[in-house]
């Protein structure tokens with residue numbers, strides 16, 4: 001019995017992600033919440049002949065006197081797994097770094113506010129659920145959720161995940177293209193570490209399950225790294241004003257959610273990159289901090305999942321000097337993104 005909840009379920013990611021969760025036989029209940037259209041999406045999905053009971057919820061009408069958000073509370077009640085793709089996507093012309101240093105503060109504040117409010121409702125209604133954050137900027141929205149949970153004394157770092165799976169999926173696809181064999185793409189695994197925007201995305205190509213050809217020239221490797229780091233830009237440009245990645249993100253979000261569901265159901269040995277709070281595994285987190293030479297609280301690295309969430313943080317393993325340079329280049333942005341998320345809730349550091 002698994003109850004999954006999608007917050008932002010009527011959106012570009014939310015709808016196909018909800019579809020993929022609906023067709024997962026392990027999901028027995030699927031609750032969809034959005035500020036628009038969620039009941040319609042739910043009725044549509046409910047006709048699919050799979051076990052999950054689907055319901056859709058809205059907030060109370062704006063002019064209503066009901067202050068508590070009953071729709072959100074009902075959606076969240078009894079949740080095992082909550083996926084959050086609620087928020088505004090970026091537009092062309094806003095560089096990939098929009099979600100980092102150059103990001104228009106307005107867009108940051110909108111998404112940060114949405115995520116803060118949803119996290120507050122989760123803290124009071126479903127504090128034990130696994131929370132998977134898709135809303136950008138992930139490097140900051142995950143710390144925002146954590147700080148809200150800390151304020152409510154319900155923070156369990158083992159249960160909070162920033163979804164960086166799209167970077168991992170892109171790495172598999174693009175490596176298969178370089179290898180000239182697309183049929184390999186679903187079996188190729190490449191750990192992608194750091195964070196989820198621009199230079200904070202660090203693919204560890206030396207640890208790819210399928211080795212790149214010996215002697216591949218540096219410029220091909222550099223372009224591959226660059227393409228993985230700017231995969232989001234490629235989609236935003238191609239969509240030309242109609243938003244950012246939705247279908248590939250729904251695929252990636254469902255892939256990650258399914259791994260969490262398998263772990264909840266007791267499967268062992270699932271290792272997957274995710275952006276987590278390093279307190280999720282004191283020992284692994286301390287070792288990773290030491291390796292990074294920085295005292296940061298969040299980093300995406302392969303983590304082993306278990307029924308209680310993060311079982312262990314695996315760290316970077318052996319990496320090449322050029323990968324070390326990429327990791328080092330990621331750290332300043334990552335640290336400032338984390339600070340930005342924390343300060344959004346706790347106020348600026350004195």
Ligand SMILES: NC(=O)c1ccc[n+]([C@@H]2O[C@H](COP(=O)([O-])OP(=O)(O)OC[C@H]3O[C@@H](n4cnc5c(N)ncnc54)[C@H](O)[C@@H]3O)[C@@H](O)[C@H]2O)c1
Nearest residue numbers: 008010011012013034035086087088089134135136166249
């Ligand atoms: N982590 C990743 O790899 C990744 C990949 C792609 C997109 N994203 C991010 O995901 C987010 C959503 O992207 P999208 O393309 O689906 O956008 P979208 O605009 O198509 O959908 C967002 C949905 O969120 C809903 N929403 C807004 N405020 C809400 C609230 N307070 N409560 C519930 N729902 C609310 C909207 O009504 C809309 O249906 C963006 O922040 C985008 O940058 C992340």
Ligand SMILES: O=C(O)C[C@H](O)C(=O)O
Nearest residue numbers: 090136231232233244245
């Ligand atoms: O890049 C974006 O704005 C969306 C998303 O984070 C992506 O990686 O496609």
